[in-house]
Amino acid sequence: MQFKIITISAFALTFVLISCSGKKDEENAVYENTKFTKKTENTVHLTEKQIQSIDMTSTAIQDRNMEKVIHLNGKAEIAPSHISSISSIMGGHIKSINVINGSHFNKGQVLAVVEDPQFIQLQQDYLVTKAQLEAARLNFNRQKELNTSKASSDKTMQTAQADYSTLNATLKGLEEKLRIIGINAKGLNTGNIRSKINIYAPFTGFVSKIFVNNGQYINPADTLFELINPIGLLLEVKVFENDVNDVKVGQEIVVYNNQNPDVKSNARIVSVVPSIETGGAATAVAKLSSVNSGFVKGMYINAEVNINSRYTQGLPNEAIVSFENKNYVFEDLGKSNYKMTPVITGISDDKFTEVLKADILKDKKIVQKGAYSLLMLLKNKAE
Structure with a gap:
């Protein structure tokens, strides 16, 4: 009976030693796998089944004649020089007011009548x-x-x-x-x-504000109306830092409002404020080529700026993927291996994107269709 107890103890000790040895081997395997992942964190290897499911195509760096289109947004404003405060040269009582807020008027039209002895x-x-x-x-x-x-x-x-x-x-x-x-x-x-005098409109425009009412006594210093001359309409749009150098005074732009996006008007950049605001954008000021009643003060507007086309090198848009605010392409290394390479992009259109310093991709086979799938596989592997 005593002999059996000793035998069981020896067996238990042997089991513990074997278990410890197995755990150590497993830790070594994890360590080795971790080292392997770090060495290949920018490459991914696909199985035959994965290649069939992704259905990849490839491309190469190409010479292209490209044109950049910058999309901007902002608001319609009126230049201070075209906002007028109207008052009476002499005091008196308001006998009548012939306009309301928002009224359109013509130059020389009677806006109000003032009476006084x-x-x-x-x-x-x-x-x-x-x-x-x-x-x-x-x-x-x-x-x-x-x-x-x-x-x-x-x-x-x-x-x-x-x-x-x-x-x-x-x-x-x-x-x-x-x-x-x-x-x-x-x-x-x-x-x-x-006993009465007329207050005449000095130009053709719109009534923005009325500050008086019938019967009110006014002094010469009192403002009766605030008038807007639509000729002074300006479009203030935000230009992000990356596009500031491409937007210049004198450029023609196309503008439209959110209510009628299909109705577009021409305008010209008349000023670019040389300062980047807190939001990372500068302000460009444009003026309509002709007066358009479809744009009023305070209205939100959109604009498109076409940058002069240039001959450059680029890739199809789907060949370039983005991750954490950086752009990448996948190089086909052969034998089902693919390497992720960072690139710096420039202008883009609906099909192609410019690649700056494209010499690093010269004569290399770049994944086009399937690049995003490779990015997902690579990042899942890293995780």
């Missing part, structure tokens, strides 16, 4: 001064004739001349005041004196 006084002062000036003119001419025959003194003639000059200057000043409030002094007489 001071307008009557101004016209009255003009007519009185005009009559006094005529009397002063006649007196001055009479005194000149009398002075010639020494029938009046030089002092009397000089006084008559001074009175005439003073009244003439006063009349010119009143005439100018009447002009700037919209009253034609030349046609003014005692029968057409009025």
